[in-house]
Amino acid sequence: MEINLISDTVTKPSKEMLEFMMSSNVGDDVFKDDPTVNELEDLIATKFGMESALFFPSGTMANQTAIKIHTQPGDQLICDKYAHVYNYEGGGVSFNSGVSCKLLDGNRGMFTNEQVISAINPPDFYHSPKTSLVCAENTTNKGGGACWDIGELKKIQQTCKENNLYYHLDGARIWNAIVQTNTNPSQYGKIFDSISVCLSKGLGCPVGSVLLGSIEFINKAIKVRKLLGGGMRQAGYLAACGIYALKNNIERLNEDHIKAKEIESILKKSNFISQVEKVETNILIFQIEKNIKTDVFLNKMSNQNIKLISMGDNKLRLVTHKDYTNQMHEKFLDIISNLKF
Numbered sequence: 373m374e375i376n377l378i379s380d381t382v383t384k385p386s387k388e389m390l391e392f393m394m395s396s397n398v399g400d401d402v403f404k405d406d407p408t409v410n411e412l413e414d415l416i417a418t419k420f421g422m423e424s425a426l427f428f429p430s431g432t433m434a435n436q437t438a439i440k441i442h443t444q445p446g447d448q449l450i451c452d453k454y455a456h457v458y459n460y461e462g463g464g465v466s467f468n469s470g471v472s473c474k475l476l477d478g479n480r481g482m483f484t485n486e487q488v489i490s491a492i493n494p495p496d497f498y499h500s501p502k503t504s505l506v507c508a509e510n511t512t513n514k515g516g517g518a519c520w521d522i523g524e525l526k527k528i529q530q531t532c533k534e535n536n537l538y539y540h541l542d543g544a545r546i547w548n549a550i551v552q553t554n555t556n557p558s559q560y561g562k563i564f565d566s567i568s569v570c571l572s573k574g575l576g577c578p579v580g581s582v583l584l585g586s587i588e589f590i591n592k593a594i595k596v597r598k599l600l601g602g603g604m605r606q607a608g609y610l611a612a613c614g615i616y617a618l619k620n621n622i623e624r625l626n627e628d629h630i631k632a633k634e635i636e637s638i639l640k641k642s643n644f645i646s647q648v649e650k651v652e653t654n655i656l657i658f659q660i661e662k663n664i665k666t667d668v669f670l671n672k673m674s675n676q677n678i679k680l681i682s683m684g685d686n687k688l689r690l691v692t693h694k695d696y697t698n699q700m701h702e703k704f705l706d707i708i709s710n711l712k713f
């Protein structure tokens with residue numbers, strides 16, 4: 373039995389999801405003629421209380437599209453030093469939009485309103501790049517699945533309004549934040565100009581993300597998606613998985629969170645671990661003792677058929693998910709409880 377904790381993207385569609393997928397009605401989505409894609413887009417837009425939505429093949433493309441629309445070449449966006457848009461989108465911010473990032477030294481991928489205020493370049497000082505966009509991420513990926521305080525997000529919204537900045541949420545794992553903090557999608561929809569959400573993470577779909585915003589914004593997004601080569605034809609088969617997941621796989625995220633917390637409590641007691649970051653959702657980041665090489669640790673794990681990933685600096689990450697079963701969980705807890713170096 374392989375236990376794959378590399379990411380919550382490793383899940384495979386369940387039998388029920390596949391059946392639902394096979395029974396869906398499809399059409400050519402490039403002509404906006406796929407009823408299932410249209411249904412998914414309407415469903416998510418309604419959930420978030422936003423005007424419109426657009427289905428994307430990846431979260432990266434959804435974020436990059438939002439950044440392209442909200443900025444002009446030479447502009448600067450503000451984000452955390454851990455942000456996915458800065459670290460893990462292949463430099464797309466500069467490649468696609470010709471934009472630089474002002475990085476904030478936040479806490480677990482989250483920053484404060486004060487930090488945003490002090491990072492805005494004065495608009496009349498023509499020597500510096502024009503600040504045009506703030507990007508937040510919830511939950512934070514490199515920050516270990518931390519959830520934002522919605523009050524702070526609102527304060528930043530006010531700052532954006534006062535300074536004519538757009539405000540984008542990379543909500544790849546917003547579902548985890550919603551379940552964990554007892555918030556609802558429409559609360560986030562009221563705060564941001566645009567939101568990207570992933571279906572292929574904790575929700576267990578094989579492919580897909582959705583970008584949300586105003587009608588005007590989504591009209592621009594469909595053009596940028598075309599430019600990036602993201603138009604898909606009978607994509608309803610993929611969108612159907614999203615419809616299925618929204619109904620069946622949101623509440624269950626709590627099980628992933630509980631499992632991650634149980635792993636946390638065992639790792640905290642382990643003598644080969646120097647630090648475990650506080651677990652809030654399904655991501656757990658921990659640091660092994662300096663005298664243990666990361667490769668040695670990972671090899672020891674892989675000998676037991678367990679997969680994790682290294683984040684550099686003796687840090688390792690594991691992510692719980694739908695296909696990490698109770699049986700795997702028991703076995704994993706047993707293995708790490710008895711691990712010796």
Ligand SMILES: *Cc1c(COP(=O)(O)O)cnc(C)c1O
Pocket residue numbers: 429430431432433435456457509511512513542544545570572573581
């Ligand atoms: C996974 C992820 C994305 C998008 O990733 P894709 O692999 O392109 O779908 C964006 N932001 C965050 C925070 C993520 O974790």
